[in-house]
Amino acid sequence: MRYLPLSEPNRRDMLAAIGVGKIEDLFRDLPAGPLASARFDLPKSASEIEVERALSAMAARNLDCTKAPAFLGAGNYRHHTPASLDYLIQRGEFLTAYTPYQPEISQGTLQAIFEFQSQVALITGMEVANASMYDGATACAEAVAMAARVTKRSAAIMSGQVHPHYRDVTTTAMKFLDVDVECLAPDPYEIEDLIGRVHSELACVVVQTPGFFGRLKDYSTLADVCHEAGVLLVVCVTEPVALGLITPPGHQGADIVVGEGQSLAGPMSFGGPGVGLFATREKFLRQMPGRLAGETTDEEGRRGWVLTLSTREQHIRREKATSNICTNSGLIALAFTIHMTLLGEAGFTKLATLNHARAVQLAERLERVPGVRLLPSSFFNEFTIELPKPAMGVVEDLAKRGILGGVPVSRFYPSYPELADLLMVAATETNTEADMDALATALKEVL
Amino acid sequence: MSAHMKADTTSGNRGLAIEQLLIFEQDTKGATGVDLPDVPKVRERLGGMKNAAPIGLPGMSEPEVVRHYTRLSQRNYSIDTGFYPLGSCTMKHNPRLNEKMARLPGFAEIHPFQPLSTVQGALELIDTTARWLKELTGMAAVAMSPAAGAHGELCGLMCIRAAHEAAGNGARKIVLVPESAHGTNPATAALCGYTVEAVPATADGHVDLDALKLKLGPHIAAVMITNPNTCGLFEKDAIAIAEAVHGVGAYFYMDGANYNAIVGRLKIADLGVDAMHINLHKTFSTPHGGGGPGAGPTVLSAKLAPFAPVPQVIKVGEKFDALEHAQSPRAPTAFGRMKGYHGQFGVFVRALAYMMAMGGDGLRQASGDAVLNANYVMARLSKDLTPAFAGPCMHECVFDDGFLKGTGVSTLDFAKALIDEGFHPPTMYFPLVVHGALLIEPTETESKASLDQFITTVLALAAKAKTGTAADDFHAAPLFTPRRRLDETKAARKPILRWKPVAPDRDGNGASASRQAAE
Numbered sequence: 030m031r032y033l034p035l036s037e038p039n040r041r042d043m044l045a046a047i048g049v050g051k052i053e054d055l056f057r058d059l060p061a062g063p064l065a066s067a068r069f070d071l072p073k074s075a076s077e078i079e080v081e082r083a084l085s086a087m088a089a090r091n092l093d094c095t096k097a098p099a100f101l102g103a104g105n106y107r108h109h110t111p112a113s114l115d116y117l118i119q120r121g122e123f124l125t126a127y128t129p130y131q132p133e134i135s136q137g138t139l140q141a142i143f144e145f146q147s148q149v150a151l152i153t154g155m156e157v158a159n160a161s162m163y164d165g166a167t168a169c170a171e172a173v174a175m176a177a178r179v180t181k182r183s184a185a186i187m188s189g190q191v192h193p194h195y196r197d198v199t200t201t202a203m204k205f206l207d208v209d210v211e212c213l214a215p216d217p218y219e220i221e222d223l224i225g226r227v228h229s230e231l232a233c234v235v236v237q238t239p240g241f242f243g244r245l246k247d248y249s250t251l252a253d254v255c256h257e258a259g260v261l262l263v264v265c266v267t268e269p270v271a272l273g274l275i276t277p278p279g280h281q282g283a284d285i286v287v288g289e290g291q292s293l294a295g296p297m298s299f300g301g302p303g304v305g306l307f308a309t310r311e312k313f314l315r316q317m318p319g320r321l322a323g324e325t326t327d328e329e330g331r332r333g334w335v336l337t338l339s340t341r342e343q344h345i346r347r348e349k350a351t352s353n354i355c356t357n358s359g360l361i362a363l364a365f366t367i368h369m370t371l372l373g374e375a376g377f378t379k380l381a382t383l384n385h386a387r388a389v390q391l392a393e394r395l396e397r398v399p400g401v402r403l404l405p406s407s408f409f410n411e412f413t414i415e416l417p418k419p420a421m422g423v424v425e426d427l428a429k430r431g432i433l434g435g436v437p438v439s440r441f442y443p444s445y446p447e448l449a450d451l452l453m454v455a456a457t458e459t460n461t462e463a464d465m466d467a468l469a470t471a472l473k474e475v476l
Numbered sequence: 477m478s479a480h481m482k483a484d485t486t487s488g489n490r491g492l493a494i495e496q497l498l499i500f501e502q503d504t505k506g507a508t509g510v511d512l513p514d515v516p517k518v519r520e521r522l523g524g525m526k527n528a529a530p531i532g533l534p535g536m537s538e539p540e541v542v543r544h545y546t547r548l549s550q551r552n553y554s555i556d557t558g559f560y561p562l563g564s565c566t567m568k569h570n571p572r573l574n575e576k577m578a579r580l581p582g583f584a585e586i587h588p589f590q591p592l593s594t595v596q597g598a599l600e601l602i603d604t605t606a607r608w609l610k611e612l613t614g615m616a617a618v619a620m621s622p623a624a625g626a627h628g629e630l631c632g633l634m635c636i637r638a639a640h641e642a643a644g645n646g647a648r649k650i651v652l653v654p655e656s657a658h659g660t661n662p663a664t665a666a667l668c669g670y671t672v673e674a675v676p677a678t679a680d681g682h683v684d685l686d687a688l689k690l691k692l693g694p695h696i697a698a699v700m701i702t703n704p705n706t707c708g709l710f711e712k713d714a715i716a717i718a719e720a721v722h723g724v725g726a727y728f729y730m731d732g733a734n735y736n737a738i739v740g741r742l743k744i745a746d747l748g749v750d751a752m753h754i755n756l757h758k759t760f761s762t763p764h765g766g767g768g769p770g771a772g773p774t775v776l777s778a779k780l781a782p783f784a785p786v787p788q789v790i791k792v793g794e795k796f797d798a799l800e801h802a803q804s805p806r807a808p809t810a811f812g813r814m815k816g817y818h819g820q821f822g823v824f825v826r827a828l829a830y831m832m833a834m835g836g837d838g839l840r841q842a843s844g845d846a847v848l849n850a851n852y853v854m855a856r857l858s859k860d861l862t863p864a865f866a867g868p869c870m871h872e873c874v875f876d877d878g879f880l881k882g883t884g885v886s887t888l889d890f891a892k893a894l895i896d897e898g899f900h901p902p903t904m905y906f907p908l909v910v911h912g913a914l915l916i917e918p919t920e921t922e923s924k925a926s927l928d929q930f931i932t933t934v935l936a937l938a939a940k941a942k943t944g945t946a947a948d949d950f951h952a953a954p955l956f957t958p959r960r961r962l963d964e965t966k967a968a969r970k971p972i973l974r975w976k977p978v979a980p981d982r983d984g985n986g987a988s989a990s991r992q993a994a995e
Contacts, residue, residue: 032569032761032840034923035845043852043924047868052844054743055851055868058710061732069610071836077573080832082523085787087604088582090597099562101587105817111510113542115579120547121556125570128767129552130562130903133711133957137548138766144499147974151532157973158769163623166816169896180895194816196804201785201812205637205669238525245525275525289816298578300588300597300817302623302769314971320767325967328960337967343626343663343970346671353663354755358625360765367766373535376508379548382515387519428591434590445736458512 030074039161041186046233083219092428094297095420098464100391100432102411103241103441104165104192104267105300106292108380109459111371118364122135128320128356132335133327137172139334142322143361145366152272152369153286154279155308159319161362162305162354165289167346169235169265170202171307171318172285176233176261178316178351184209185233186226188412189216190240192267193441199235204241213440216452217242217413218272219251229258233285237265237277242438243405243412244424249418252282259283269293271409273381285309294364300318304361315341342455380458384410387456387465394469395454400476404451413438417476420452426475430467480638493958496547499974500534507535551958552766553900559926561853563872563903563915564658564706565738566758568846572835574762574826583825588817592798594730598821599796602789605824608831609754609773610911612839614743617781619774620789621819625733628753628772629700631785631814635751635776636698636727638783638811644767645725648697654683655908656706659968661731670697681707681865685716689829692724702731703747704738704870706907708850708915718748728778735759736919737847737871740840750777756820761826771820772825781810787818845920846871853918856931860938864910870913877912879938884947887912890937892953892961897933 033059035043040052049055056064067106075083089383094107101107129135129142139443142160149158162168166273173185185208187196203210213221219242223234234255239245248262266288278286291303308448309317317339323337343350372380388410395401400417416423420437428433438451477514488495520526536544542946553560560567578584591868606618619635622628633651635931640648645942651665656674662672673691678684692699703711714730715768720888730744730752738744743754757770764770776784786807788799798818802810831876834842847870854863854873862878877887890903891914918927940946954960 030834030841032571032834033841033845033920034926035848035920039924040845041846043577043848047848047851047855049868052848055844056710056738056849057868058870059738059742059745060712060715063715063742065764066746067614067742069611069740069836071608071839072832074835074838075832077833077868080573080829083575083832084577084829085580085582085600087579087597087601089580090600091586092594093581093583093585094587095585099587103589105588107587111538113509113538117490117542117545117549119575119858120546120549122552122554122609123545123766124575124763125555125567126766127560127562127565127567129899131553131891131895132962133954133959134553134900135551135766137551139815140496140498140548140551141545141766142498143974147498148533151975162770163627164816167623167627192816194813197813201634201802202667203816204812205634206667207669207853213687216785222479230607245523256740273531274527275522276527278531280527296579296584297587298584298823299586299595299821301815302771303816304769314973316995321971321973324734324972325963327962331959332889333959335960335962335967337964337971337973340968343659345659346663348662348666350663350666352661353626353630353667354624354661355626356764356768358765358769359624361765361769363766368543369533369545370536371509371538371541372533372535373508374531375506375535376512377531377533379508380510380513383512385520385522386516386518389521390516392521392621393518394488406520407525410923411524414857425591425593428594433587433590433594439773440800443804443885444663459906463714472671 053077066235083097083473089302094433097431097433098432098467100435100454100456101433103436103453105297106268106457107297107453107459108369108457110294110295114252114364114367114371117367118360123363124360129265129336139322141363141366143334144186145362146322147367148374149306150307152277152310154277156311157314157318159321162319163423164303164305164356165267165287166195166198168287168305168307170199172287173199173203173208173233173235173262174206175285175316175318175435176263179260179313180232180259182208182232184231185235187212187235188237189213189221189225189240190244191235191237191265192241195265215445215448219244224254227254227258227260231260233261233263235263235265239268239409240272243408245407245409248281268410270381270384273377274310274385275409290365293368294361295426302361304358304365316351319354319357377430383458387458387460390462391456391465393456395466398472404456410457411453413453415452416450419449423452423475427471430471432471434468479576492879493728494542494547494926496544498975499536499544502540503534503538505535507537509536509538509541529922532566542811552821553923556675559930560897560900561902561916561918562900564733564915567921568761568805568919569921570761570763571830574829577829578822578825593699596796599789599798601828602818602824603791605828609775612739613775614745615775616775616778617784619776619784621772621785621787621815622772624768624770625753625755628774629664629731630667631774632700632729633664633752634811635780635783636670639780642842648695650696653698654701656909657702658706661700662818681718683711684838685713685929689720691693692720694724696724696726698727698729700729702733704734707865708869708872708874709865710870714747719831734871738841739843740836741893741976742844750780755821760824761830762826769820769823771823783811785812785814786810827926843922849918849920849922853916853927853931857934858978861937869934872915874910875914876910880941883941883944885941885950889950889953893937893950895954896956899930899933
């Protein structure tokens with residue numbers, strides 16, 4: 030077996046050095062019954078060609094977005110990533126290292142984390158950011174838990190413009206922590222009044238920008254009202270490319286900003302792995318979850334980096350830790366950082382501007398399709414449209430025509446029949462005008 | 477070599493060890509490494525939310541960025557470049573085939589909310605991975621979505637809590653965790669609203685079964701036991717523990733962090749386990765990536781299976797389907813959702829590529845070789861170091877710092893000296909129950925030659941320490957790394973966690989707080 034270096038003579042020599050006759054003798058602490066009875070109905074080892082053949086056949090049973098014009102978003106976006114990005118993250122020194130526990134031989138990872146933290150803080154408009162969480166949804170749950178610790182309160186409100194998976198994951202995570210999470214009704218028609226719901230028993234209000242259904246909104250007033258009541262404002266960002274064009278949440282008064290970095294980090298990969306972004310104000314630093322890289326000096330006085338403030342973490346604090354997180358999403362955070370560095374200020378703002386322009390072009394085409402109504406008053410690169418019939422059937426019909434036309438809202442809210450006709454449509458720099466024309470034409474046909 | 481060696485080059489570089497500024501210090505205003513198509517002119521629809529202020533990101537060209545990260549990578553130790561015996565982390569070889577498979581457009585370029593009819597291959601991949609894990613463990617079900625080991629622990633405990641509540645046993649609020657457990661165990665129990673009580677270990681490194689039994693009762697919700705445990709030993713009493721735990725109506729959570737030692741040997745279902753997470757980034761060779769992403773699918777007994785979180789992949793006739801909503805008609809007792817979308821799909825692709833490559837026979841040989849390698853290291857080192865427990869060990873062996881007593885050399889010093897010798901140190905000071913622990917996990921992907929080189933080095937260092945005159949050399953290590961020992965106290969006392977621009981000085985020179993600290 031190509032992954033196993035020991036030869037039979039090696040094994041014999043090593044067993045002799047240990048003083049046992051066979052490998053099985055080393056397993057003598059395992060209970061005899063289960064050892065004897067175990068039968069594994071599994072295939073035998075396979076060559077590289079055979080594995081490739083089997084998995085390629087499985088991959089071929091998917092209609093992937095390189096083969097079909099695709100307009101899917103809802104928290105997971107297809108962007109082009111530069112060729113150098115995938116090359117760099119596959120360098121073995123990044124790919125096959127672990128958490129930088131030994132800083133002297135992990136300065137590469139640590140400096141990259143420090144740069145990541147700096148970039149996330151800058152684009153969110155916040156003061157500090159951590160080294161990443163699993164994904165946007167779990168980062169959101171961690172934010173609500175942190176708000177409860179900071180305020181010593183046990184109730185949270187989540188807007189109907191927050192991604193439903195973020196709501197579900199947060200509700201699940203808080204279930205046994207005695208934090209009462211109220212999820213407001215989904216809000217595609219922008220009728221929700223959050224300001225009227227703020228009260229002094231709340232730990233936090235959770236909103237999203239751009240909203241799940243597309244809308245862009247200024248949260249400054251909400252932030253002021255929250256702060257007067259001692260409530261934290263948590264802002265989710267599921268499409269960080271937007272931060273190249275819109276006012277960052279930190280400048281609107283956010284106390285914690287969480288988000289999903291996938292759209293800038295790499296392929297959609299069916300939704301995972303992603304990378305959770307987590308940023309906050311410096312005054313809440315000690316309540317922040319997750320790993321942090323910090324600057325220091327070595328014995329020769331040279332600048333270097335270490336993991337720091339670990340007294341917040343599980344390996345020191347055990348049951349009193351701010352989170353149980355250990356492994357996070359290092360490599361995807363690295364990919365995010367490399368892409369941000371490649372883009373730079375000029376590239377990042379242009380990418381965002383291009384995305385918005387593509388979405389406007391798409392909106393103009395779809396608004397002309399009879400029976401289609403565009404809902405959000407403003408948007409970045411994704412918006413919701415109302416169709417004259419259920420969206421679930423429409424996307425199936427579009428798929429038969431080789432177009433991945435969007436995400437039906439009913440995929441998330443099957444128990445809200447009044448949302449059945451709503452379709453979320455996204456455009457990025459990967460969509461051409463020809464793709465958009467194809468969608469508009471096909472939509473006319475299937476409606 | 478002087479212990480106080482200074483950089484004596486003009487640039488500060490030392491041959492191949494090249495200094496690298498932060499990206500913020502390499503900024504060329506307006507530069508970019510990405511050329512994009514022209515932006516079409518449109519009427520903006522941003523609702524007045526357009527940002528007017530600059531963000532502050534640095535600009536660099538593609539060659540500068542490629543060089544920057546290539547140089548950073550060269551300041552890392554990795555499995556590709558050397559032996560990485562970091563105990564309880566299973567740093568085994570990461571096959572590149574896994575990477576190639578995860579990058580097939582049919583896996584990489586699919587969206588989580590495409591119509592399910594267009595992603596049958598992806599659902600099949602999840603289902604196939606799940607079937608391997610169930611067959612290997614003998615368990616009834618597996619929750620695929622947890623993102624890492626600690627996340628899988630939480631999944632298991634949430635299933636347990638949901639099961640207790642469904643049975644009207646919600647008053648059970650205590651989880652028993654051995655003293656030797658990893659910190660995530662008690663942290664996870666706390667996140668599930670449970671209070672943690674410690675179970676002592678016996679002198680030979682096992683859970684004290686009698687002490688455990690004394691603590692059991694109708695108030696206990698679950699017992700979490702890492703097996704093989706963090707002392708590198710299989711819990712011989714696992715079946716008796718399971719029986720005792722079940723006897724009081726509690727559940728047995730087995731932490732599968734060390735599953736690599738027993739994969740393909742026995743089915744953990746036969747031990748009476750109710751739930752166990754599996755770190756795909758350990759046992760199933762997916763890369764650790766400098767700290768993730770991993771995946772922690774959690775196998776469940778028939779009693780806990782109904783409470784598994786969504787999403788779940790099911791097969792209806794010849795078609796695959798996904799259950800995406802908890803407490804809905806098709807998943808009425810699912811306790812909720814732990815993660816967005818369909819879990820760590822890209823990690824599943826890599827793990828399945830590995831499982832298919834290894835096969836049932838290869839996985840069994842892998843655990844055999846992993847345990848053989850650890851016992852070989854233990855046997856060769858035991859005379860000169862002080863093993864914390866009698867062998868045989870499982871896939872890792874632990875030494876205490878007894879052999880360093882009176883030498884003035886600590887476990888930390890010893891580890892740093894190993895760095896100068898070209899090795900990643902073992903896990904240090906863990907498990908906590910072993911004084912000054914060095915926890916060595918070679919994994920099955922190291923050759924005998926590689927182990928012999930490590931053993932020779934450790935023995936030489938031990939002999940050097942025991943001379944009693946080498947403490948200064950050990951304190952000075954490492955010498956040959958991009959950085960010498962770093963001041964962690966300083967980092968924590970006045971945290972600098974990001975680059976910040978500072979106002980230009982009176983000569984008009986801008987500099988970062990970060991840069992100044994370096995000068």
